Amino acid sequence: MVKLRVLGTLDLSSDAEHPEASELLAKPKPTALLVYLLLARPGVWCRRDELAELFWPESDQQHARRALSQAIYQIRQHLGAAAIDARGTEDVRVALDAVGCDALDVRRDLAAGNVEQALVHYTGTLLPAFHLPDTGSFSEWLDRERMTLRRTAVGAALTLAQETDDPDVARQWARWAVTRDPLDSDTIVTAMTGLVQAGEQEEALRLFGLHRDAMRRELDLEPSPRVAALADQVQAMPRPTPVLGRSRPPTSDPDQVRPRPSVDAGIADPPTQAPHRFRRLTIILAIGAALVVGVQILAPHAGARRTLDPGLVAVLPFRYEGSDDRDRWLASALPVGLVPLLDGTGNLRAVAEQRMSLTLAANGKSWESEFEADEAMAVARAVNDGT
Numbered sequence: 001m002v003k004l005r006v007l008g009t010l011d012l013s014s015d016a017e018h019p020e021a022s023e024l025l026a027k028p029k030p031t032a033l034l035v036y037l038l039l040a041r042p043g044v045w046c047r048r049d050e051l052a053e054l055f056w057p058e059s060d061q062q063h064a065r066r067a068l069s070q071a072i073y074q075i076r077q078h079l080g081a082a083a084i085d086a087r088g089t090e091d092v093r094v095a096l097d098a099v100g101c102d103a104l105d106v107r108r109d110l111a112a113g114n115v116e117q118a119l120v121h122y123t124g125t126l127l128p129a130f131h132l133p134d135t136g137s138f139s140e141w142l143d144r145e146r147m148t149l150r151r152t153a154v155g156a157a158l159t160l161a162q163e164t165d166d167p168d169v170a171r172q173w174a175r176w177a178v179t180r181d182p183l184d185s186d187t188i189v190t191a192m193t194g195l196v197q198a199g200e201q202e203e204a205l206r207l208f209g210l211h212r213d214a215m216r217r218e219l220d221l222e223p224s225p226r227v228a229a230l231a232d233q234v235q236a237m238p239r240p241t242p243v244l245g246r247s248r249p250p251t252s253d254p255d256q257v258r259p260r261p262s263v264d265a266g267i268a269d270p271p272t273q274a275p276h277r278f279r280r281l282t283i284i285l286a287i288g289a290a291l292v293v294g295v296q297i298l299a300p301h302a303g304a305r306r307t308l309d310p311g312l313v314a315v316l317p318f319r320y321e322g323s324d325d326r327d328r329w330l331a332s333a334l335p336v337g338l339v340p341l342l343d344g345t346g347n348l349r350a351v352a353e354q355r356m357s358l359t360l361a362a363n364g365k366s367w368e369s370e371f372e373a374d375e376a377m378a379v380a381r382a383v384n385d386g387t
Contacts, residue, residue, distance in 0.1 A: 002079050003100045006035060007149075008124020017080060024078035029055060030071040032132050037084075037094040038101045039145060042364070045091040054137050103149065107364070115156050119176065122153040148366035154181045162194045170195060171203045178207045182214035185224050196234055204234050 002021045003013040010031075012022045025031055033055060037046060052064035059067065072084050072092060082098045096104075102121050109118035126146040132138055154177045161173035174191040181187045188211040195204040208223070208231045215221050222228070359382045360366055365375070 001098055001100055002083075003102070004034065004038065005102050006039075006127050007102050007106070007122055008128065010127060010130060012079075018078065021078050024075065027071075027074055028132055029067075030074040032130075032135070032138060033068075033071050034075055034079075034094065034099070035127065036138065036141070037092070038099065039103055040141060041093065042104060043093060043096050045087055045093050048090050048092060051092070055132075055135055057137065058134055106149070106153065110152070110156065111363075115160060119153060119157055119160075122149070122180075124180075125150060144366065150181055152360075154184075154187055158187070158190050158194065161191065167198055167200055170198050171200060174203065174207060175210075178210055182211055183218060185227050188223075188227055189230060192230055192234065196237070201234050201237055201239060205231065208234075 002015060002018050005011040005013070010025060012025055014021045024034070033051065036051075036054070048065060048068055049061070052059075052061065052068045055071070056064035056067050076084055079099060082095055085093050085095050087093075102123070103126060105121045106118045109115070109121060126149050127142060130142070132142075157173045157177040157180070161170045161177065164170050164173075174195055177187055178191050188207060191207055192204040195201070195207070208227070211227065212223050215223055223231070359379055360369070363375070363379050363382065365371070365379065371379070
């Protein structure tokens with residue numbers, strides 16, 4: 001078996017049977033075709049007409065199919081005849097027992113619940129700096145795949161950081177997430193908030209420094225007002241007294257225990273109980289989001305009269321733009337703020353956004369994907385079963 005590496009680099013391993021495998025990488029179109037068949041259609045038959053149009057959109061059908069046949073021949077020449085399966089004259093696919101890929105390893109580990117192992121395999125951005133001219137649809141797919149895989153990996157790391165009781169582990173995964181996506185405001189806010197709630201204000205400020213330096217270096221910009229306000233809020237917090245070398249408040253005396261500071265996207269702590277009108281607004285927004293998702297999933301298949309299980313509903317993240325500070329707090333609390341409202345309501349069970357992202361990725365989907373009815377139910381059942 002040969003192994004294609006596409007995370008953080010582009011490389012093809014060689015074995016005794018295929019000593020010249022890596023030479024395929026000097027040919028961009030066959031390389032891009034191999035990547036697409038591996039990641040967009042792993043083990044699934046793909047029509048030649050579709051591939052011809054995707055990779056040679058400027059050519060007529062005859063010339064595009066001829067170019068596709070030549071690209072397939074080059075893949076087989078470098079990786080072996082068994083690398084590409086054919087079914088009749090129209091369908092092709094990559095033979096997964098002949099060609100492996102590190103991005104597929106990430107997906108498989110996530111599907112199996114081996115999150116830490118998945119993050120070991122995620123060594124960087126998908127195909128950094130790889131560009132294929134005159135293939136707009138392929139380039140768009142690659143950009144989406146890059147973003148989806150990065151968000152999934154970063155979300156998994158943030159989940160590990162938030163779920164652990166070990167401050168060292170929390171720092172490790174929070175830093176991992178920020179270094180993989182240093183320019184994303186949502187990533188730094190989530191990482192800093194989790195660290196502050198764990199009593200790790202100093203580490204939160206260190207990660208803010210990484211984000212600020214990356215913004216200045218890469219974009220010649222300062223952090224967003226939301227991130228800057230959060231950093232100021234963390235900076236103003238009292239530091240916990242170190243105990244036995246750990247930055248934790250003493251817990252032996254209940255009178256000395258300080259509650260964990262609450263940070264919410266740089267906005268002052270909300271009251272313990274929101275006013276009734278905001279609670280009603282939250283519920284209305286939740287119902288509206290569920291209806292939107294339901295319409296998007298069911299509308300394309302209404303004619304088929306396919307019955308879906310009404311007990312499995314995924315509410316996608318959404319944003320509410322209000323006019324005053326209290327509305328702004330409400331927007332900052334979504335979608336996490338919906339969990340206690342939805343969970344257990346009408347036999348529904350709410351799950352975290354990161355878990356939904358992991359499940360989507362494990363099923364070869366993203367938040368932007370279109371779902372067939374059976375695909376939607378497969379994802380819903382996977383979330384419901386905790387797989």
